[in-house]
Every structure is written in structure tokens, then in C-alpha cells.
Amino acid sequence: MTGSPVFLCAIYRLISMVQNFHAALGILVLLLFLPLVSASQVNERAFPDIPFKEFSYFIEKNFSSSISLTSVLVILFSVTENAQLLSLHGRQQKKKFQGERSTSATSWIRALARPIRRRLEKGGDYLLDQDDVPTNQDDEQITVAVAMKLDQLAKILDLHPYNNAGNFTGKLKPISHKDIQPVHVICPDAVTCETMACKPRSLPMSTKIRDIPLVTLIKGFAVYDNVQVLAGYCDMCKTTYYADHERTPSSQSGQFDKVYLNSAQYLKIGHSLWVDREFTSAVMSGVYHFHASTAAYTAFWNNVFASESSSGKVSHRQIWQAFVQESVRFMASMSGINLTLPDNLRIDEVTKEAYYVLGEGGLIRAANGHACEECTQKYRRASNQEVDHDQSATVGMDEANVLIGEDHDVEESTAPVKMVVVDGIVMGHSICAYPQCTSELANARGGVYCALHENMFGAMCHVANCINVKVEGTLACQIHQGKWNRYLKNRRQRNLNGFKRAVRRSDDSWPWMEANQQNTQPHDEDTDTRRDRDAFVPSRIYCVETICAPCGVVVAWAKFAKAESPTNILQFLDHVYPVDESRPDYICIDKACLVLRSSIANGSWQRWSQTSRFIVDSYHYTNHRATDVLCRTWCNPAPLNGVAPNLVIRGTNNDGDPYQKHAFNTQACEQLNAWLGGFESILKRMTPGNFNWLLHTMLCYHTVHVLKRQKHTQNSAHMYN
Ligand SMILES: [Zn+2]
Ligand SMILES: [Zn+2]
Ligand SMILES: [Zn+2]
Ligand SMILES: [Zn+2]
Ligand SMILES: [Zn+2]
Numbered sequence: 229m230t231g232s233p234v235f236l237c238a239i240y241r242l243i244s245m246v247q248n249f250h251a252a253l254g255i256l257v258l259l260l261f262l263p264l265v266s267a268s269q270v271n272e273r274a275f276p277d278i279p280f281k282e283f284s285y286f287i288e289k290n291f292s293s294s295i296s297l298t299s300v301l302v303i304l305f306s307v308t309e310n311a312q313l314l315s316l317h318g319r320q321q322k323k324k325f326q327g328e329r330s331t332s333a334t335s336w337i338r339a340l341a342r343p344i345r346r347r348l349e350k351g352g353d354y355l356l357d358q359d360d361v362p363t364n365q366d367d368e369q370i371t372v373a374v375a376m377k378l379d380q381l382a383k384i385l386d387l388h389p390y391n392n393a394g395n396f397t398g399k400l401k402p403i404s405h406k407d408i409q410p411v412h413v414i415c416p417d418a419v420t421c422e423t424m425a426c427k428p429r430s431l432p433m434s435t436k437i438r439d440i441p442l443v444t445l446i447k448g449f450a451v452y453d454n455v456q457v458l459a460g461y462c463d464m465c466k467t468t469y470y471a472d473h474e475r476t477p478s479s480q481s482g483q484f485d486k487v488y489l490n491s492a493q494y495l496k497i498g499h500s501l502w503v504d505r506e507f508t509s510a511v512m513s514g515v516y517h518f519h520a521s522t523a524a525y526t527a528f529w530n531n532v533f534a535s536e537s538s539s540g541k542v543s544h545r546q547i548w549q550a551f552v553q554e555s556v557r558f559m560a561s562m563s564g565i566n567l568t569l570p571d572n573l574r575i576d577e578v579t580k581e582a583y584y585v586l587g588e589g590g591l592i593r594a595a596n597g598h599a600c601e602e603c604t605q606k607y608r609r610a611s612n613q614e615v616d617h618d619q620s621a622t623v624g625m626d627e628a629n630v631l632i633g634e635d636h637d638v639e640e641s642t643a644p645v646k647m648v649v650v651d652g653i654v655m656g657h658s659i660c661a662y663p664q665c666t667s668e669l670a671n672a673r674g675g676v677y678c679a680l681h682e683n684m685f686g687a688m689c690h691v692a693n694c695i696n697v698k699v700e701g702t703l704a705c706q707i708h709q710g711k712w713n714r715y716l717k718n719r720r721q722r723n724l725n726g727f728k729r730a731v732r733r734s735d736d737s738w739p740w741m742e743a744n745q746q747n748t749q750p751h752d753e754d755t756d757t758r759r760d761r762d763a764f765v766p767s768r769i770y771c772v773e774t775i776c777a778p779c780g781v782v783v784a785w786a787k788f789a790k791a792e793s794p795t796n797i798l799q800f801l802d803h804v805y806p807v808d809e810s811r812p813d814y815i816c817i818d819k820a821c822l823v824l825r826s827s828i829a830n831g832s833w834q835r836w837s838q839t840s841r842f843i844v845d846s847y848h849y850t851n852h853r854a855t856d857v858l859c860r861t862w863c864n865p866a867p868l869n870g871v872a873p874n875l876v877i878r879g880t881n882n883d884g885d886p887y888q889k890h891a892f893n894t895q896a897c898e899q900l901n902a903w904l905g906g907f908e909s910i911l912k913r914m915t916p917g918n919f920n921w922l923l924h925t926m927l928c929y930h931t932v933h934v935l936k937r938q939k940h941t942q943n944s945a946h947m948y949n
Pocket of ligand 2: 598
């Protein structure tokens with residue numbers, strides 16, 4: 229293939245970009261589905277341009293009189309698409325060297341005729357008239373007859389590697405289909421007016437001929453220039469209909485709303501750039517599967533598809549626009565609505581408003597009412613006889629000499645037992661540097677305070693508690709210039725070192741972790757509100773907390789601005805599970821005993837104890853049980869003594885011996901966080917609005933994928949049973 233060096237180079241660059249073998253494999257898989265547009269830029273010959281009459285005469289004379297248009301086009305394009313095969317065929321037709329034979333119906337041309345016949349005859353279209361095919365001919369002889377027609381057609385189209393003098397001219401160049409590209413027009417998505425109060429009236433075109441915009445359209449990963457964009461208009465309801473949205477008078481007079489159409493086939497992503505949904509879906513999928521930043525995706529697209537001409541080149545703003553436009557439709561379709569926002573919003577306002585309408589406070593709609601075999605178990609009643617054993621013993625850690633009794637009876641009549649896992653991952657966007665303030669920065673580029681605190685302290689020295697006026701162009705007063713310069717020097721050094729990722733929350737310190745005498749930020753306490761820290765950089769949201777089912781379905785997420793405190797976790801759980809009926813039986817949290825303590829202290833345990841138990845993860849439990857009675861008594865993730873038959877079930881090992889095992893797999897949350905962590909470097913640079921939108925849409929997208937995978941596994945399981 230002539231385009232492959234460009235192509236391979238693009239793949240290579242891409243792989244070095246993602247630095248991750250798994251993701252690289254994914255990219256290769258993705259690329260297999262993309263046609264090679266860049267090939268059109270290398271050394272091609274124009275599409276054969278003979279008079280139509282000549283072509284039509286040839287078809288009439290050589291093929292069946294009832295041949296269909298489809299068959300004629302299949303034959304024509306099969307010939308123009310296979311220049312390389314025609315070169316091989318043509319060369320073999322003429323003997324040149326000793327030992328060669330001149331073959332008219334070479335096996336090359338017959339190999340082309342056979343699938344054409346198979347394809348068209350399957351649809352009932354026979355290429356040759358019955359009269360042309362004597363009854364005693366076998367199938368291969370008919371193929372040879374068709375092959376010779378193809379040979380003649382190729383020669384008429386001048387797709388033959390010999391010149392008039394009969395000299396071999398070498399390999400035929402691939403044939404460009406650019407000259408026969410259809411003309412595309414981008415039209416409204418609707419055919420008639422869709423306003424409820426209106427009749428389904430026809431839609432006159434509202435664009436004046438001299439005002440028709442000519443844009444670039446990327447469709448099927450190919451680029452088309454000078455495409456017209458047309459709009460329709462209903463004079464009754466004053467709605468303008470476009471391909472990707474409708475502009476309709478809002479309830480406030482003089483204002484307009486923009487309805488983002490989920491059914492749109494084309495989306496506008498730049499001033500004069502439109503793309504099809506395949507393009508935008510690929511962007512969303514790329515962000516999801518490769519943690520691709522808009523910059524990385526832009527580089528990928530421009531490398532592979534737009535390397536030589538500027539047409540079809542995209543900017544990272546346009547890729548972000550494509551992501552937002554597609555994700556808005558994805559989220560709105562899940563809610564069964566078309567998103568309606570005020571017209572003419574800036575893109576960062578669109579994400580903010582879209583999250584407000586479709587974000588559901590961090591609840592993942594796709595997970596609503598979800599239950600599967602992995603995250604629920606049939607209810608088992610505890611028996612009384614086994615309670616004598618050490619109640620702090622736990623499965624997986626203390627297997628010693630425990631008699632394994634019969635598996636507990638399943639009670640079908642009782643509701644199944646459900647578990648969720650709560651976990652946090654340190655990442656967040658910038659917020660105001662003023663202590664305890666969590667507001668958005670007034671100036672996302674370089675500012676450190678929110679609008680209020682910028683107004684109060686922006687002109688002052690940013691060193692803790694200093695009230696001098698700052699020197700223009702710096703963030704410190706005359707006295708503190710040394711400190712400011714040291715900060716600048718350190719920042720440069722940090723940038724050179726690249727960013728270091730925190731593997732585990734570094735500023736987290738709990739009793740079961742190794743003593744770390746750092747002065748950590750106090751949890752659940754009011755800190756005083758003096759400016760007691762230097763404010764050269766903005767603060768950051770502390771962590772993202774997720775609730776996830778053992779099967780990987782994400783239930784909800786939340787941001788904790790300052791700490792992953794038990795109070796924050798309890799508030800999050802109350803928000804996600806407002807009614808008792810919805811509450812899971814077991815909530816696995818790595819600091820469950822602290823959450824339990826807070827819950828008892830603030831009185832909420834009275835209600836929680838009716839429905840749920842907070843259990844810890846095994847890692848925490850083995851370190852903590854020795855010193856903490858509450859933890860030992862209430863938070864054991866898998867008691868060996870049989871008091872929690874719903875957490876421990878009986879399995880059989882390879883030798884057929886019974887053993888006890890955890891009923892729920894809590895790995896899913898760790899896997900989720902490992903994947904989520906891949907977005908950290910993209911997310912931390914985002915404004916709060918974009919941060920919320922990207923994170924929420926990715927978690928929804930992820931959950932839809934997990935559910936799809938489950939369905940697939942179930943279906944294949946049914947097939948083999
Ligand atoms: Zn109307
Ligand atoms: Zn599940
Ligand atoms: Zn502030
Ligand atoms: Zn100062
Ligand atoms: Zn504990």
C-alpha cells in the first residue's frame with residue numbers, strides 16, 4: 229500500500245505518545261477501522277474520463293440487456309479499485325521472456341470476476357444474456373467469459389499497463405476517486421415544523437443564496453470542501469431549523485433557546501467545520517479508551533488524516549468542541565431529552581449548564597436500579613451454633629483450623645444482599661487559595677483567588693499574613709521579593725522534573741498506617757480563616773470519591789474539597805441513598821470504622837444501622853483490629869465465625885475441598901480508580917465546569933460499557949448452556 233510509510237509513522241508517534249502498550253494496542257485496533265485518507269495524496273491517476281456514450285455502448289453490447297444500475301456500478305468500481313491486479317494481469321497477457329506464456333484470461337482477472345459474479349448473482353442479477361452462455365458450459369467457463377469482459381472494460385478505460393506502441397509501461401497508479409465525489413449539502417434535521425402548537429408545516433429555506441456558508445465537512449473520515457450549510461424556518465413559531473440544533477424563541481421575550489438535537493447526523497465544531505457523528509464518537513471513544521487529551525487527539529488526527537494539505541486539519545479547540553457536542557447528545561439521550569440551553573453560550577458555559585441539567589448531582593443514571601450476580605448475593609440466614617469462634621478472625625488472613633460447616637441455606641423469599649464500595653482518588657481542579665474557600669478562580673490562567681478574595685487581597689502581598697502592597701508583575705511585596713523569586717525558581721525546577729504522581733494519598737494519615745509525623749490538615753475541624761499560607765499558587769480540590777458496585781458499575785461520584793473526612797463520606801452516602809429502601813446492605817470503605825464512629829456521634833447511625841453495615845477492606849482490617857474494638861466488632865469484611873453468611877460463602881477448590889471465600893469482589897473499585905487516575909493530568913488543568921462535565925460523562929460512558937460487557941457475557945453464557 230502506497231500510503232503506509234505516512235501511516236506507520238503516525239502510529240509510531242501515537243504509540244510513543246500514549247506510552248502504554250495496552251492503549252497502543254487499542255489504537256491499532258481503532259486504526260484498522262479507519263480508511264487511509266492520506267493515501268489519496270500520494271501519486272494517483274485521475275478517474276478514467278471517457279464519454280458516457282462510449283461506456284454505455286460497451287455495457288449494452290457486452291452485458292445482459294437486463295443488467296441493473298447497481299451491477300454496472302459494482303463492475304465499474306471493482307475495475308477502478310484494482311489497478312494493481314490489472315497491472316499483474318496485463319503483464320501476464322504478453323510474453324516477453326523465454327519461459328513465459330501469453331495468457332489471455334489470467335488467474336488474476338478470473339480472481340476478480342469470481343467474487344463479482346458471486347455477489348451479483350446472489351441478488352438475482354446475471355451478467356451475461358442466456359444466449360451468450362451455451363448450455364453445456366460449466367461454471368468456470370462462465371467466469372472466464374465474465375473475466376474477458378472485465379479485461380475489455382479495463383482496456384476501454386485505459387487501465388492497461390501498455391502504451392499504443394505495445395510497450396509495457398509498468399505498474400498502474402491507484403485511481404483517485406476525488407473527481408467523482410458526490411456534492412454534500414448540510415440540511416436541517418427536521419422535515420416539517422416540530423413545534424407542538426404548530427401544524428407540521430413545510431420548512432422554507434431561510435438562508436439567502438449569497439449568504440449560504442461554505443464549510444469543510446469531515447464525513448466517514450474523509451474531508452469534503454465547500455459544503456453548503458442550509459437552514460429552514462417556520463414563520464408561525466419563529467423557529468430556525470439547523471442540522472445540529474434548533475433556535476427557538478425562549479419564554480423570556482427577545483431571547484432564544486438552542487435545542488441540541490440528539491438525532492443530528494452532522495455537528496458543527498468550528499466556525500466553518502462540520503463533522504459527522506462517526507468523527508465525534510471516535511473523539512469520545514479516544515478520550516475514554518486512551519485518556520487522550522484534546523491536544524493528543526488533535527495531533528493524532530492531523531498526523532494521520534491531514535498531514536499534507538491544510539484541509540481537514542483540526543485544532544484542539546475543535547476537538548474539545550466535538551467532545552462536548554457528542555457528550556451532550558450522549559448524556560441527553562440517556563435522559564430521554566434534547567438538551568435546551570440559552571442560545572449563544574460560550575463553550576465553557578455549555579459544559580457548566582449541561583452538567584447542571586444532566587449531571588444529576590453526580591449520580592450515574594445508567595446504574596439506576598442496577599443489580600447483577602456480581603454485586604448481589606442471595607440472602608443467607610446466620611446460624612447460631614458457630615458464633616463461638618474468634619469474631620475478629622477474617623477470611624483470607626486467618627484460615628487456621630476453622631471447621632467449615634455446611635453452606636448456609638439460601639432464603640429465596642428475602643431480598644438479595646447488595647454491596648457497594650466507596651473509595652477516593654486524589655485529584656482535583658484549582659480553587660481559590662484563600663483558606664477554606666472552595667470557589668472557582670476569577671482568572672483561570674495565572675490567578676490564585678476567587679473573585680471575592682481577588683477583590684479583597686489581590687493587590688496585597690501573597691505571603692502569609694503580610695499586608696503590604698505587592699510589587700507590580702509579582703505576587704509579593706518589596707520585602708518578600710526573595711521568597712517570590714525562590715518560588716519561581718522551584719517552579720521551573722518542578723516543571724523540568726515533570727509531574728510526579730502520588731501513588732497513595734500522601735497526606736492521608738490514619739491510625740493503621742505507619743506513623744507519619746507530618747502535620748497533616750485536620751479533618752472535620754474549622755480552621756481559622758486568616759491568610760496563614762503563602763498564596764503563590766491556587767489551592768486544589770482534594771479528591772474525587774466514587775461509589776461503585778463490585779461488578780464495576782459506577783453508582784455516583786463527588787468532589788471533596790478539603791478532605792476525605794468521615795463527615796464528607798456520610799453526607800455523600802446520604803445524598804446518594806436518601807431513602808432506606810435504596811440503601812445497600814454492605815458499604816465497604818477503607819476507613820469504615822471512622823465513618824461508623826462519626827455516624828454514631830452525629831446520630832445518623834440510628835437510621836443507617838437499620839439497613840446497612842460499614843465494613844473495611846482486608847488490608848486495613850488486619851492492621852487495625854488489634855487495637856480497635858469497634859473495628860473488630862463491626863467492620864470485619866469477612867468474619868470466619870459464620871455471623872455474616874452473606875459476606876462469606878463456600879467455594880470448592882481444584883481438589884474438590886470446600887473453603888470459605890469472600891462473597892463480593894471489591895477489586896472493581898481499585899480498577900476503577902486506576903483507570904480514573906489516567907485522567908488526572910487532563911482534569912487538573914480544567915476549570916470546575918469542564919472538570920465536572922468530563923468526569924461525569926466519562927463515568928457514565930464507562931458504566932454503559934460495563935453494562936454492555938455484562939450483557940455480552942451473559943448472552944455468550946446462555947449460548948453455551
Ligand atoms: Zn412552527
Ligand atoms: Zn452489578
Ligand atoms: Zn475565595
Ligand atoms: Zn509581603
Ligand atoms: Zn478500623
